[in-house]
Amino acid sequence: MGDDFDEVLARTARIATDWLNTLDQRPVGETATLPGLRELLGGPLPEGPEPALRVVEALATAEPGMVAIPSGRYFGFVIGGGLPAAVAADWLTTVWDQNAGLYACGPAAAVAEEVAGEWLRELLALPAGSSYAFVPGCQTAHLTCLAAARHHVLRRAGWNVEEDGLNGAPRVRIVVSDRRHTTIDRALRLLGFGTATMTVVPSDSSGRMEAAAVRTALAGPEVPSIVCAQAGEVNTGAFDDLDALADACERAGAWLHVDGAFGLWVLASPKLRHLAAGAERADSWAFDAHKWLNVPYDSGIAFCAHPEPHRAALSTTADYLVQGGEGAPRDAIDWTPGFSRRARGFAVWAALRSLGRSGVADLVERCCEHARAFAAGLAGVPGAEVLGDVVVNQVLFRFGDDAATDRVLRRVVDSGEAWLSGTTMGGRRAIRLSVCNWRTTKQDIDRTLAAFRTAAG
Structure with missing residues (x-):
């Protein structure tokens, strides 16, 4: 109560920019465990007030439990990132x-x-x-x-x-x-x-x-x-x-x-x-x-x-x-x-103001081009099978049987190099890659393909 907004918001901005500026170096998936997060964030209800700055610092310790959704190598659940102007x-x-x-x-x-x-x-x-x-x-x-x-x-x-x-x-x-x-x-x-x-x-x-x-x-x-x-x-x-x-x-x-x-x-x-x-x-x-x-x-x-x-x-x-x-x-x-x-x-x-008509078109088309490039690159990944044509930004693929598909996916996610989700198609397990982020680059696609080559080897 009575905290200085200048200090609190300035520190929050530093935490936020550090998060965004280090996305390429961070694992895309979380590194914290469920018990660990409960220990970090849990405990009894505080009996009295605590300075806002200390509260923000305490909350920031939960970053290991964050999934790096803004990363260019987050390909799960058709989730985009945040444009700078929109953030x-x-x-x-x-x-x-x-x-x-x-x-x-x-x-x-x-x-x-x-x-x-x-x-x-x-x-x-x-x-x-x-x-x-x-x-x-x-x-x-x-x-x-x-x-x-x-x-x-x-x-x-x-x-x-x-x-x-x-x-x-x-x-x-x-x-x-x-x-x-x-x-x-x-x-x-x-x-x-x-x-x-x-x-x-x-x-x-x-x-x-x-x-x-x-x-x-x-x-x-x-x-x-x-x-x-x-x-x-x-x-x-x-x-x-x-x-x-x-x-x-x-x-x-x-x-x-x-x-x-x-x-x-x-x-x-x-x-x-x-x-x-x-x-x-x-x-x-x-x-x-x-x-x-x-x-x-x-x-x-x-x-x-x-x-x-x-x-x-x-x-x-x-x-x-x-x-x-x-x-x-x-x-x-x-x-x-x-x-x-x-x-x-x-x-x-x-x-919309930051992108304009041409910028939205470019964002959509660029994501689809990345998806096609990833599908083409799977030809060099042992055992990978692309399921159907790439229509827009979704790539559906699998490895041999259901167990192999889930095993390769788990290895990639655990490596921290990329985050993708599994699904079921035609009664069989598959992996779904969705490119929906303005940050995604050719290098992100290449890194993800390399992760799959290692996981499938």
Whole structure:
């Protein structure tokens, strides 16, 4: 209490810059054990105050338990790093401490979201007039978009779900792929749709939803329907045929939602946007900024081509709130599930301002080039087998049987040279490399390939 902010923040900045400036020398994975971290951070609840500087120093001792996610050799879970401008903006976001739920609590935060939302819409060529929401991540973006979809399809059927709930409502037909991301299921559960409501259609060997199966699922009399498509399957990076799915949805009067967690960013690239052809015909889109835009965690985006159901599904009011007013400023609580919320728009604004249109395209294309280079380099790694073509930034590969695959992966991760995750594909174990970080260089790819050669030898 009464600590000097200058001293505390200056020391924190030194700890932070040391972390970032030594990423190339640090092991990518954690080096601390679970018991060790509990000993470092645990103990009884302190009985009294402690100086902030001492608290920061104590917290910094937990660095051995950090995974070097900002490193250019972190290739797990489709996680990006943090652009310098975005990291700095995120620090300021914390210091400014604006509650971005209401314009009245943070006017600049509201306008930053307004500008960044329009920049994103323009960058990805989504329909003019689309509404948007800045949310924690793609999970909440799905929840936001599918809440709008639920409102829209049930209102067309004469049912007001916000007033009457789902008890007695017309049944909603929800069509999903057998290779959908698990966040779709959880969003549907939170919205009151059980797994029994889902019509699961097959995907092909690359992970693309079969459009013919979707047409069959939507055949017959028109009923309230939602189709969840994918732009970038999490293992293979495959894109559903969004044009064909949009055609099927238009014929059936269904809402088309696109899970574009990382893949939707190809729309920013003149070389790659053909992969998501037809995306602009969807009704809603969910994706992350903490993936390919490389802003700090957490940062997801929801877009909706139909602002009316979006707002109707999520808007709320209370007597004590200060909403609307002169010029009708945008209040984020009308568009997001969150009430009190972090001003995520500042970091997104900063990332887009620092990169510009060409910089985002270059970042996306460069990551894909690194992924292709890694796949090609696996030809020189004993026993490595690449599974399918590299579509974007995902490389899927394995070594012999499941035990060998897991053993080689474990050796690479334990070496500290790189961090990748395992997965299962076609009932067999595989390794997934995802290039999503602005820091990744050719040298990082070469070091990782060398680590695999050693591990497989």
